[in-house]
Amino acid sequence: MTTQAVLQEVASSERVITSRRKRRRDPSRSRSKKSFTMFLCIVPFVVLVFVFSYLPLYGWIFSLYDYQPALGLKGSQFVGLQWFQMLVSSPTQMAQIGQVLINTLAMSFLGIATSFLPIVFAVFLNEVKSGWFRNVVQTLTTLPNFISWVLVYMIAFSMFSSSGLVNSVLTDSGLITTPIKFLDSDSHVWLTMLLWSLWKGLGWGAIIYLAAITGIDPALYESAKIDGAGRFQLMRYITIPQLMPTYVVLLMLSVANLLNNGMDQYYVFHNAFNMQHIQVLDLYVYMVGLTGNNLSLATAIGMLKSVISVILLITVNLIAKRVRGTSII
Secondary structure, X not given: OOHHHHHHHHHHHHHHHHHHHHHHHOHHHHHHHHHHHHHHHHHHHHHHHHHHHHHHHHHHHHHHEEOXXXXXXXXXXXXXXXXXXXXXXXXXXXXXXXXHHHHHHHHHHHHHHOOOHHHHHHHHHHOOOOHHHHHHHHHHHHXXXXXXXXXXXXXXXHHHOOOOHHHHHHHHOOOOOOOOOOOOOXXXXXXXXXXXXXXXXXXXXXXXXXXHHHOOOHHHHHHHHHOOOOHHHHHHHHHHHXXXXXXXXXXXXXXXXXXXXXXXXXXXXXXXXXXXXXXXHXXXXXXXXXXOOOHHHHHHHHHHHHHHHHHHHHXXXXXXXXXXOOOOO
């Protein structure tokens, strides 16, 4: 090897060493690279949120037209804010929407009032020492969540219809002479819907609290036991306070979804007898849009519901931030 070649090789090695030193001296570049890598990881989720949450907002334009499916949007008449004006100017429409809002808020507040039940169920289930029994109870209480509301109604019909199991037993035992109309009645509709919802979602709602319990520092329990705390004191002063942040976040989301009851449950249980008190906002929008064939008015109602939900979320977030110092936004 000639002297010139040796010098070139030494110079090349020095450039490599200098480059490595520069990389080591520039931590911001390394952090930027890691941040970009993490950004690439969340890009698919951002795309999904945009496609399924923000892109459909384009449909709000239908509220400005008298949309006729056969003519398409271009062939339909532009009516501006006519549907919004009709919502507030027609006494009949206002009365109907008022009853729908009462049903919606009543069922939402009943759901919020009973939202502590999953946390209580999770705390007590966690105290069960027998592992197999705890797993069996958790499985049996979680399974109803995976049953569709159609199958739930079939179970309800087979048990509580006029010719169902409950009425047959009561009639055969001589306790009643005419079947009780559990399903074909307008009495206690809100309470009935709440009970079915609890039966279906109690075990599923407790899962997140059971997961949160496993994250509690065992040293807290050990310290409390050394101080002489009993089982109920451990639950009261350690387990439940440690679950409160999770409960508050879920509570805020529940309040933000005050107008979003969903329609599956109410659609399968509704009939001509209980329609007045079972029709919530989502079911009303469906009825107006598809059954009543007025997609533009249904879009206008859906828009108002979305705007009110966002306002509720911001309000609850501000209250939580001021009271507890934590928020979700």
